[in-house]
Amino acid sequence: MTNSVAIGMNLLWCRPGVGGSEDYLVRQLLGLSEIKHEFEIRVFAPRGFSERHPQIAKEFKVVEAPSKCTTRAVRVALEHLWLPIVSRSMQLMHHGGGTLPRAQRTPSVLTVHDIQWVEYPQYVKSLKLRYLRTVVPSSVKRATRIAVPSQFVANSLVQHLGIEANKILVVPHGMEKQLGTNATSSDALRRKYSLGKGPVIVYPAITHPHKNHRFLLQLLASEDATWADPTLRLVLTGSHGHAETEVMQLVSALGLEQRVVRTGHITSNERDGIIAMADAVVFPSEYEGFGAPVVEAMTLGTPVVCSNKTSLPEVVGDAGIVLPLEIQAWKGALVAVRARRDELSSAGKARAAWFTAQRSAAALLEVYREALA
Numbered sequence: 098m099t100n101s102v103a104i105g106m107n108l109l110w111c112r113p114g115v116g117g118s119e120d121y122l123v124r125q126l127l128g129l130s131e132i133k134h135e136f137e138i139r140v141f142a143p144r145g146f147s148e149r150h151p152q153i154a155k156e157f158k159v160v161e162a163p164s165k166c167t168t169r170a171v172r173v174a175l176e177h178l179w180l181p182i183v184s185r186s187m188q189l190m191h192h193g194g195g196t197l198p199r200a201q202r203t204p205s206v207l208t209v210h211d212i213q214w215v216e217y218p219q220y221v222k223s224l225k226l227r228y229l230r231t232v233v234p235s236s237v238k239r240a241t242r243i244a245v246p247s248q249f250v251a252n253s254l255v256q257h258l259g260i261e262a263n264k265i266l267v268v269p270h271g272m273e274k275q276l277g278t279n280a281t282s283s284d285a286l287r288r289k290y291s292l293g294k295g296p297v298i299v300y301p302a303i304t305h306p307h308k309n310h311r312f313l314l315q316l317l318a319s320e321d322a323t324w325a326d327p328t329l330r331l332v333l334t335g336s337h338g339h340a341e342t343e344v345m346q347l348v349s350a351l352g353l354e355q356r357v358v359r360t361g362h363i364t365s366n367e368r369d370g371i372i373a374m375a376d377a378v379v380f381p382s383e384y385e386g387f388g389a390p391v392v393e394a395m396t397l398g399t400p401v402v403c404s405n406k407t408s409l410p411e412v413v414g415d416a417g418i419v420l421p422l423e424i425q426a427w428k429g430a431l432v433a434v435r436a437r438r439d440e441l442s443s444a445g446k447a448r449a450a451w452f453t454a455q456r457s458a459a460a461l462l463e464v465y466r467e468a469l470a
Contacts, residue, residue: 101137104465105187107180108142109162109172110194117389118210121246122193123150124271128458130156136465139187141180143172169228176200189469191244197236204468207240208268209233211250211386213307215257220306222339234258242468244268244461246387249408266464270389271457272449277397281370290358295328298431299375301368301390302382305338309404311347312381312422318351321428329356331379332371336362373397377434380404381422388412392452395445400434402427416448417441 106126111119129138140146140159143166147154160183166172176198184190191206192198214221214229221229237243237258243265245251251267254260286292302308310333316324317331331353333344348357363371372378378394380403388409391401401417403409410419418433418441420426434441 102135102189102465102469103187104136104138104189104191105184106138106140107176107184107190107192107194108140108146109166109175109180111146112143112165112167112172117387118194120389121210121270121387122208123153124273124454125268125457125461126153126157127273128271128454128456129461131455132458132462134462136462139184141184169225173198189465191465192236192240195236196232197239201239204241205239206242206244206464206468207236208244209237209250209254210246211384212253212257213384213386215253217307217384220339240264242266242464244464246270247408247411249411250386266460266467268460268464269452269457270387270392271452271454272392272396273454276393277369277373279366279369280373280397281364281367283370283374286367286370286374290332290360292330292332292358293328295326295330296431297330297332297371297375298377298379299332299334299371300379300381301334301372301393302380303335303338304333304341304344306340307382307384308338308340309381309383309422310340310344312424312427313379314344314347314351314353314357315424316427317353317356319424319428323431324428327356330358331356332358332360332375334360334363334368334371368393369397372399375399376431376438377402379430380409381427382406382409383422385409385412391417392449395449396452398442398446400438400441401445402430402434414448416444 138157140157142159142161144161145165147159162175164171177200181200189204193208195209197207214226218226237260245265245267246269248267251265254265255262372394377400380391382404383406385408391403391413394401401413403413403419404422405419413419
């Protein structure tokens with residue numbers, strides 16, 4: 098592109114299994130490849146990134162680091178020693194992992210996905226908590242502009258870290274156009290994961306403490322006829338998080354081994370298929386900077402039942418069932434989604450139509466322009 102402005106996107110933190118935050122930036126890149134703009138984007142990523150994301154490698158120049166960046170120490174070292182050298186020609190650097198290297202000298206955009214560690218420090222390991230408390234406040238103060246996925250996160254940065262509101266811009270998640278087009282069939286999924294012939298609900302979330310898997314397990318073990326249905330299967334997708342052992346121990350303690358299916362991390366095609374076949378995506382998380390799985394569900398026409406915590410009401414709006422995290426409040430949720438499926442599916446698709454990769458990319462371009470102004 099003639100006379101284009103060179104922008105580097107630092108994705109060194111995108112190691113396998115990082116989850117929704119990687120999807121967020123990858124989807125923005127896909128959106129950037131579909132719209133006209135004045136920038137030339139170069140991606141700096143861990144070794145193996147191009148193989149994991151061939152479409153990104155096709156559309157953009159990807160410079161891979163000499164490491165897979167599987168540890169924070171390696172990633173931080175590369176950000177301070179390797180990245181400044183290979184990104185010298187960039188006129189703006191976009192750091193997607195929530196922290197800004199000390200060596201950053203050019204104008205910068207910093208994506209902050211959330212600051213869960215401020216409100217729920219008990220869920221963060223002590224060493225990581227000390228790191229975040231030291232590095233994040235300095236990073237957000239030094240960044241030229243800050244991109245966040247929701248107004249909730251923007252408000253949190255103002256409230257807890259004292260950042261000026263006009264420095265923060267909301268860049269919502271956006272779904273790729275092909276989401277669901279290659280979804281695995283329900284028959285294949287039922288066979289592979291032994292789901293039986295009964296109803297299925299799914300919680301697509303890593304097993305971190307704040308995801309609150311125990312809440313759903315308590316519902317399944319309750320005396321409510323709908324949740325206690327012996328043919329009902331709760332499918333737990335997502336990587337193993339810090340609470341994996343506790344979650345699986347509770348499954349055993351409550352006698353739910355036959356009714357809870359733990360798939361672990363699955364392909365995007367299987368993810369789409371499981372969500373599409375489910376009666377509902379159930380999302381009792383205590384904290385979300387955005388909550389992309391609820392938009393994935395709405396895109397696929399599956400009703401959403403979620404908590405009323407943090408960003409979830411902002412994202413779901415009136416297109417799903419938003420409830421307080423109280424067992425009694427959730428007892429009638431499955432009855433409601435079955436009775437209102439057509440209504441919720443239609444409302445969800447209409448709501449999700451706003452969250453496109455192109456819209457997300459367009460919002461990101463405005464952040465770049467403000468940072469360069």
